[in-house]
Every structure is written in C-alpha cells, then in structure tokens.
Amino acid sequence: MIRLTDIKLPLDHAEGAIEAAIRAKLGLGKDGLRGFSVFRRGYDARKRGAIQLIYTLDVEVAGEAAILARHADDKHVQTSPDTSYRFVAQAPEDLKQRPIVIGFGPCGLFAGLLLAQMGYRPIILDRGKAVRERTVDTWGLWRQRKLEPESNVQFGEGGAGTFSDGKLHSQISDPHHHGRKVLTEFVKAGAPEEILYVSKPHIGTFRLVTMVESMRETIQALGGEIRFTQRVDDLLVDTAADGTRQLRGVVLASGEQLLSDHVVLAVGHSARDTFFMLHDRGVYLEAKPFSVGFRVEHPQSIIDQARFGPQAGHPILGAADYKLVHHCTGTHKGNGRSVYSFCMCPGGTVVAAASEPERVVTNGMSQYSRNERNANAAIVVGIEPKDFAAFDDSGSPLAGIALQRALESRAYELGGRNYSAPGQLVGDFIKGQPSTEFGHVQPSYKPGVHLTDLAPALPDYAIEAIREALPAFDRQIKGFAMHDAVLTGVETRTSSPVRIRRGEDYQSLNTRGLYPAGEGAGYAGGILSAAVDGIRVAEAVARDINASR
Ligand code: FAD
Structure with missing residues (x-):
C-alpha cells in the first residue's frame, strides 16, 4: 500500500476528483489503481473563499515497487506505515494477582481495557458513580446549584472528559500508533467512523456517555471488574532495609484492603485529597506549571x-x-x-x-x-x-x-x-x-x-x-x-498542578509497583493523550508481571 500525503483539492470538489488526483500524482493508467481509502482529511483555511481540503490517502496499485522507486525523491509518496495494534504480552494462565487500576477516566479506561484484552482481569476502582447516575448528579449542580463532591464533572465513570466537547486530537509523539488503537476502540464502542480520518475529530457529550458504558461492558466480558463509589484513600507500602519501597495494595474509603503489586494510578488532575495522601505516604511528586x-x-x-x-x-x-x-x-x-x-x-x-x-x-x-x-x-x-x-x-x-x-x-x-x-x-x-x-x-x-x-x-x-x-x-x-x-x-484546571514522576519502566521513582499515569500524574493533557498513556502503562504492567514470574 502506498501513502500519499498533501493531496489538495477544492472544498467542493467532485466525487471523482480524489481518484483523478491519485492517477495524476502517480502517473497511473486506466487499470493501475486498485483502490484507495482516506487516512486523513484536513483543511487549509488560510485563503478566505478558497479553502482547500488536504488528504492523506492509502492507495492500492499494480506494480507498487516500481511506482515507489519512480517517486523515491518525493516525500509525499511513501510506503503506508502499519498502524495496526499488537499486544505486547499475554497473561499467564496461573495469574497470581490481578492488577488494580485507580480511576476510570480515559487513562484508566484504556489501561483497564488493554489489561483485560491481554487477559490480566484488572480490578478497576473509581470514587464516582456509574455514568448514568453521575449524569444526574452533574446536572444537579447545573440546574439546582447542588454539588456532589464525589460525583460531578470531574469524578465518576468516564472521568473528566465525559461531559466535554470530546475533541480527540493531540500533539503527542506517537511512534507506535497507539492513538489509532484508541480511535479504533472508540469506533467499536459507538463513536462516528469519521473520527478515524478527519484531522480534528470530536465526539460530543451524548455519545461519550453511551460509549463509556459499552467499553465498561467489554472490559467486564473479558473478566475485568469495575467498582464504582470505591475511593482509594491509602496505599500499602513495604519498605525494605535498604529503603526500597514496594507497593502491596490499596485501602479503600470503606477500610477494605485490596492486595496487588501492580497498581495503575490514573486519578486525574482534580484528585487533590489523593495527591495529599500520596505525599503523606512518601510517594515522590513535584510541583508542575x-x-x-x-x-x-x-x-x-x-x-x-x-x-x-x-x-x-x-x-x-x-x-x-x-x-x-x-x-x-x-x-x-x-x-x-x-x-x-x-x-x-x-x-x-x-x-x-x-x-x-x-x-x-x-x-x-x-x-x-x-x-x-x-x-x-x-x-x-x-x-x-x-x-x-x-x-x-x-x-x-x-x-x-x-x-x-x-x-x-x-x-x-x-x-x-x-x-x-x-x-x-x-x-x-x-x-x-x-x-x-x-x-x-x-x-x-x-x-x-x-x-x-x-x-x-x-x-x-x-x-x-x-x-x-x-x-x-x-x-x-x-x-x-x-x-x-x-x-x-x-x-484553574487546565492541567495537573503536580507531576508524579516515573522512571522509564513507568513506575514511580521511589515506589515500585505504583504506575502514575494520565493527566493527574502530569503525563497527559486531554482525552486522547490520557488514553494513549493508559495503553503505554498497561503494556508496562503486563511486561513486569510476566518478567517477575
Ligand atoms: P480523569 O478523566 O480526570 O479521570 C480520573 C478518574 O479517577 C475520575 O473518574 C475520578 O473519579 C477517579 N478518581 C480520582 N481519585 C480517585 C481515588 N482516590 N480513588 C478512586 N478513583 C479516583 N480533553 C480533550 O481532549 N478534549 C475535550 O474536548 C475536553 N473537554 C473537556 C471538558 C471538560 C468539562 C473537562 C472537565 C475536561 C475536558 N477535557 C478535554 C480534558 C480531559 O477530560 C482530561 O484531559 C482527561 O479526562 C484526563 O483523563 P485521565 O484519565 O487522566 O483523568
């Protein structure tokens, strides 16, 4: 497959204009073009009254190698990259401990989904309510001036991005195309297909609510467990004689303890009480602009x-x-x-x-x-x-x-x-x-x-x-x-006021087993980047569980 970039056509171009542009660009005869798909569609609105659409196209042709060789000096004619997602690990059959994910916003949702898809049956905890009940509470503030501190725009199923514009673009570097995995999962869960190719995709609030429910069901069907109104109030940390700290589990607001040596912390930027708890427990964190x-x-x-x-x-x-x-x-x-x-x-x-x-x-x-x-x-x-x-x-x-x-x-x-x-x-x-x-x-x-x-x-x-x-x-x-x-x-909540530093293995700098992730930890800003970070952290958790067997 050949990827063509920067194909410019007028806003109101005729239906066959894309095909004609491909033939012209690659010098193809009548039978040379087998098919094409739009990978990305953006626009250039700098010239008022003459807005152009800019396409990135994946093109199937006869004689691909020769065509690529002929255009070797043209950066807009390249082999299409493989953007499909491959799992990095599979859970062992005798999985001893289930990983825990704290927070069910975009980051925790994707960390949980990936862990579930790889067979690790995560336990996901969120302090807020399931999205339908949460919607009622959120509207309670907007309509009746009644704030529910544990169930609102920031807290609950779907996280902060649920009642939003659902913009999905991000400028993060994404060499492994994790963003594509996120968009593909969103489409499976009911997002409009166009998010896969428009340059600035968005979903909007109503659809996000049903998508979040659908993704919850997928995780549950794969053996994951999602618990709402379960706020994590403390950590169980073992400190060795040499000062090395290993996380052993979490303590819920109810007092219940859940044990796990692998805990993803995806609590968002508004979990202020949780940041204080982490600081009190000695987890390394820094102030952030x-x-x-x-x-x-x-x-x-x-x-x-x-x-x-x-x-x-x-x-x-x-x-x-x-x-x-x-x-x-x-x-x-x-x-x-x-x-x-x-x-x-x-x-x-x-x-x-x-x-x-x-x-x-x-x-x-x-x-x-x-x-x-x-x-x-x-x-x-x-x-x-x-x-x-x-x-x-x-x-x-x-x-x-x-x-x-x-x-x-x-x-x-x-x-x-x-x-x-x-x-x-x-x-x-x-x-x-x-x-x-x-x-x-x-x-x-x-x-x-x-x-x-x-x-x-x-x-x-x-x-x-x-x-x-x-x-x-x-x-x-x-x-x-x-x-x-x-x-x-x-x-005031444009991003997190803290960074919970992690090392190259995605674990807290001074607390092994704790995986700070997403916006609250200072590693994402927005729905897409938080979701991508969730995937990266899930991969790190899976690798570590398999390596430590
Ligand atoms: P969050 O989404 O904040 O999720 C954290 C979750 O952790 C929450 O569900 C919370 O209940 C839970 N939690 C917190 N503490 C605990 C605890 N101690 N125990 C258990 N659970 C806990 N971004 C975009 O890209 N596009 C947009 O259009 C957009 N619009 C937005 C509109 C609004 C109104 C808001 C508030 C945000 C918007 N954002 C948007 C930002 C986006 O929502 C966030 O960047 C994103 O949600 C961060 O994801 P996250 O998973 O890291 O954290």
Whole structure:
C-alpha cells in the first residue's frame, strides 16, 4: 500500500476528483489503481473563499515497487506505515494477582481495557458513580446549584472528559500508533467512523456517555471488574532495609484492603485529597506549571466568518475553531507571560466544573452537532511553581493546589456564593470597569452568571496579561475583543498542578509497583493523550508481571 500525503483539492470538489488526483500524482493508467481509502482529511483555511481540503490517502496499485522507486525523491509518496495494534504480552494462565487500576477516566479506561484484552482481569476502582447516575448528579449542580463532591464533572465513570466537547486530537509523539488503537476502540464502542480520518475529530457529550458504558461492558466480558463509589484513600507500602519501597495494595474509603503489586494510578488532575495522601505516604511528586484564566464566549457566527469567510456554514467544515497565542510585552512585574486559548469548544456551552463545595470552576463542552449559538474557549496565562508561593510558601510540591483553591473560592464569592460564575463583558474588562448588563451575547453557563468586575479573580499579572492579549487576538479574529463577548471565571484546571514522576519502566521513582499515569500524574493533557498513556502503562504492567514470574 502506498501513502500519499498533501493531496489538495477544492472544498467542493467532485466525487471523482480524489481518484483523478491519485492517477495524476502517480502517473497511473486506466487499470493501475486498485483502490484507495482516506487516512486523513484536513483543511487549509488560510485563503478566505478558497479553502482547500488536504488528504492523506492509502492507495492500492499494480506494480507498487516500481511506482515507489519512480517517486523515491518525493516525500509525499511513501510506503503506508502499519498502524495496526499488537499486544505486547499475554497473561499467564496461573495469574497470581490481578492488577488494580485507580480511576476510570480515559487513562484508566484504556489501561483497564488493554489489561483485560491481554487477559490480566484488572480490578478497576473509581470514587464516582456509574455514568448514568453521575449524569444526574452533574446536572444537579447545573440546574439546582447542588454539588456532589464525589460525583460531578470531574469524578465518576468516564472521568473528566465525559461531559466535554470530546475533541480527540493531540500533539503527542506517537511512534507506535497507539492513538489509532484508541480511535479504533472508540469506533467499536459507538463513536462516528469519521473520527478515524478527519484531522480534528470530536465526539460530543451524548455519545461519550453511551460509549463509556459499552467499553465498561467489554472490559467486564473479558473478566475485568469495575467498582464504582470505591475511593482509594491509602496505599500499602513495604519498605525494605535498604529503603526500597514496594507497593502491596490499596485501602479503600470503606477500610477494605485490596492486595496487588501492580497498581495503575490514573486519578486525574482534580484528585487533590489523593495527591495529599500520596505525599503523606512518601510517594515522590513535584510541583508542575499549569495555567489559569477565564472562559470567553462569542457568537459562533463571528468565529465562522473570521475563519471561513464566504464558505462559513459549509457542512464539511462545521463550526469553526481557533487557536490563539500572545506573548505579552506588559510592564507589570512578572509579565512577559504567554496567554493562549485552550480547550476551544465550537458551538458549545460553558459548564460548571467544580468538584469541591463553595468553589467555582469553568470549562467547556458541546454535542456532536456543535450547533449551539456561542463559541467558547479558555483564555489562560501560564503560571510557574514560583508563582504558587504567594498562596502557599511552605515549599510543598502541593502548593499549586493552594493557588487553585484560593482562586476557585474567590470565584465563588464573586459569583454571589451560590455557584453562579462571576462574569464580565470583554469591553468592560479591557477598560477595567465592572459590567452590569449583558449585551448581544447571552452566556451559556448554568446555573448562571453574575456580572461583576473580574479583576480580583486572578493575580494582577494574569489580569494584565489577558487585558493585553484580547485586543491582540482581535487582530487575528475580527470581533474577538467585541464589547459584548462574555468572560466567565475561573479556569484553574487546565492541567495537573503536580507531576508524579516515573522512571522509564513507568513506575514511580521511589515506589515500585505504583504506575502514575494520565493527566493527574502530569503525563497527559486531554482525552486522547490520557488514553494513549493508559495503553503505554498497561503494556508496562503486563511486561513486569510476566518478567517477575
Ligand atoms: P480523569 O478523566 O480526570 O479521570 C480520573 C478518574 O479517577 C475520575 O473518574 C475520578 O473519579 C477517579 N478518581 C480520582 N481519585 C480517585 C481515588 N482516590 N480513588 C478512586 N478513583 C479516583 N480533553 C480533550 O481532549 N478534549 C475535550 O474536548 C475536553 N473537554 C473537556 C471538558 C471538560 C468539562 C473537562 C472537565 C475536561 C475536558 N477535557 C478535554 C480534558 C480531559 O477530560 C482530561 O484531559 C482527561 O479526562 C484526563 O483523563 P485521565 O484519565 O487522566 O483523568
């Protein structure tokens, strides 16, 4: 099979145009082309009104070797790589101990699925509820201002990505094509087939819920066990005379002990109590940079127009997204920071994403159709561990959590102490005056937005940086700094505030048998990368179980 890359065709090309482009590219006669499939379809929207589709194609031809030889100098004509997944191990028949996976988000789900597919019958524990019950609790905050600390947007079956836009692209290096395995499993579980070939696939919330249930059933059918409302509150660690530490199992909130020398820790970035427990138990972890900011909402039509011009609304393009970065020149002490857009949700809604009482956190989600009125994205500022000291100067690696908690509590106060989010119009924010009335843009955040002055919501350097960035973004997307666009706060959970360091064998640097994984451990950022990390860690666990027999 030959892979052709960078095949460009107009957005509205005729049905036979791909085949014609292949023949032209490879100089094929009438019978030379046996078949082809689209491996990837993206677009180049840089020229307004002349958007091009860019294809990567896998092509079956007669006389493949000769054609490849003829195009040896053309980097866009290569042998197609083998992207199929091969299991690295198989469980021994007399498996003595089952591995444990803590957390059933994308990382734990794929770690569990792979271990189950290899025959290791994992026990998977999640502190939250099964996804249907969890949905009721999550909507409880959005509709009735009732937060369930153990069952919400962050905690429960499917993890943090369940109520999301379900974006599945990632920029991780993936030499073993694990991302393809993830997408293939998602399609088996009910995701639309197109996620296998569009350049920026997304699934949307409703489908994610049923997919997660389907994957749970697959794991169970393979002998895995999934237990909900089972929070891990402690670790059982043996310390040898030479100081070597070996994990022997976990202790649940109920007091029950589960023994295993292989435990995947995939708890996500919001498991703050678990991070404290790990620190208390002496597991090595470090403070890690992350970002804080606000969500911004614009009419989706403004973004579509700016990105696609007269071709806005084309069904292949869907609702437009954006990715923006601004490097600040600001005069404020500590500035020179970068402000960037994060987790952009075209045609979506801003959601309440808190997991702790009396705190407010924003995030974004959408349905597959992405047809809500507003576009939203986080506009965030990078912060470093040195910034955490203003909130916790103890030198603890967990100081970033103090910063997050302080900002989330302040947002709760500014929002009126009832889980409404504090908000401000972009025009007023830039001028430094409080907002009192919404304009053209109605915010989507539920249970509500309380208009105020957002300046006290973040440290001064972050406010100054965002004030500088918004007009700069307007130069890239006309209308971005429109007066009526709405900011809501706060975004504090862009990534984990800690890294739980692991070695090349994927085990904790100082606690053998503990496999820190996914976003919470600082090894992923997003659904796809967390799932890929779950696969990598499952492979490491399987290899180690087989090697230690
Ligand atoms: P998580 O998904 O956070 O899962 C961790 C799991 O561990 C949870 O289910 C939790 O209940 C459980 N847990 C925690 N502590 C314990 C304990 N002590 N004992 C037992 N269980 C425990 N990413 C994208 O790529 N695309 C998007 O469109 C997108 N949109 C998002 C929208 C929202 C609203 C949110 C909140 C996040 C979004 N993300 C998105 C980010 C994405 O969800 C995360 O990057 C991803 O879920 C991380 O996966 P994970 O498995 O590492 O952790």
